[in-house]
Amino acid sequence: MTTLTIRRAQRGRAIRRNITAYGFLSGALICFAFFSWYPMVWEIILSFQQTNFVDPPVWVGLENFRTVFADSAFAPAWLNTVTFTALALVIGYGVPFVVAIVLNELRHCRAYLRFVVYLPVMLPPAVGVLLFQWFYEPETGLFNTILGGLNLPALGWLNSTDTALVSLVIVSTWMNLGSGTLIYLAALQTIPGELYEAAELDGAGIFQRIWHVTIPQTKLILLVMLLLQVIATMQVFIEPFLLTGGGPENSTVTVVYLMYQYAFNFGNINGGNALGVMLMIVLLVFSTIYLRVSRENRS
Template sequence: MGIHTIARRPSGVRRNLTAYGFMSGALFCFAIFAWYPMVRELILSFQQTNLVDPPTWVGLENFQTVVEDPAFGQAWMNTIAFTLLALLCGYAVPFVIALVLNELRHARAYLRFVVYLPVMLPPIVAVLLFRWFYDPGPGLFNQVLDFFGLPPLAWLDSSSTALVSLVIVSTWMNLGSGVLIYLAALQTIPGELYEAAELDGAGMFKRIRHVTIPQTRLILLLMLMLQIVATMQVFIEPFMLTGGGPENATVTVAYLMYQYAFTYGGNYGAGGALGMMLMVVLLAFAAVQLRLTRSNDV
């Protein structure tokens, strides 16, 4: 018996080496494209450099520069407002659409494709498409308002509508991913639970409240965390559609980082300091939510 065990060991080692070999490729990609940039950003936040001359250590001077910037508070307020508005649309709407698609018996595959189609478009293409939609002249949205006899809106040119307009773009671009994830979670719910609820006289809303939501709670919490982390890093929409305007109404933290690094004379240190602040906030939020999720599981 011992001889057979010894004979089987080399094959087990080879299998583990193969697994480690495949895993090392993923770890290498993470190290190059994820971990190294974070470490590099941390170092830059304490340096003054233009990426050409040798850097000089300046301590917390970059953080002080960022905090004293008048746009600092506005950027955080805009980012938080964008995140909250995106939660109302981009978090709840996909779940409702998934509930509807899950109940359909015909054309389900086609509707899934239609819902997921915006995700397959490059983000720049989607943003440029909405730039035409928002055009104050021949834009589609104002044409629709005119058809119903309503006055046109300055979608991107008014501080009262610009941020909401960006939320609409972001929601449309990312709708399909959320819908498919929710659909996958809904299809794992045993049908017997719904049958038992129907026998107890539960209507549609009670079944959703007492069966669907409890059974998908972990997915809902995970999607909530991913939604907040993604929306607080919003950059493409304000960069391509509004340039942070009008009157800094759409300047976000990520866009302000870009301005420090590539607009304000290449102040990479200040951009890195602002990026570290954003990362700390997101890490704190993720840690709190994971702790609450773990405590609920227990």
């Protein structure tokens, strides 16, 4: 067999291998383009049009954006969304990491406890939200019953402007706790045990080991989860939709919930698209800044 024949055979195998790989990749790209890129492009187009999907669309430029800006609910919706995101970072970002550290240190019942932690993720979101609706009941709810047993005053939870948004954050944190915990667990198990042994020999306590070993070794996944947390929480919808309806006094109206109101309650789908474009731009700017800062920190 000549060298030329061998090269042709190798080239043929490489081509067949690449064709198979591109075949699998093309399916994912087609699905992503059809269900993600195509709707985003149409969202941008519809935000500059006025249409009822019966008559031909009319190009109105920035009119939909002006309508949304003039809405009295526009500023509160953004403020509530940013506040929800900040509270979710304070409450929901660190809790899965702490739970993962605890589970990683356990020697018994580890598999069972992982199942318990991940169980809320397996529930349909509507079921989890409605479960907390019973927990938050002013008279017969679980939380106020516990407070009464401790001789503490009952809280309004979903009926008070002071606690409604925090109550939604608690629901969101509980429903998403399992996913974050399992991701952190996977990252923790990649840390070499020698690093902890060396830290122990140097006299480091548990909190020092977490600070000097665990966090630096999981820095990349912590940064990625931070970005995903912000993107997910700024698109919160199910919790205010099912639990509060945006109340009380619009204290839980979020940007995505206001988009829903424009499209399905006000009959102004173009205004809803304009709001969606604004949110997309905000998340794009945040993601760009975040990725640049995290890249500089890694270098």
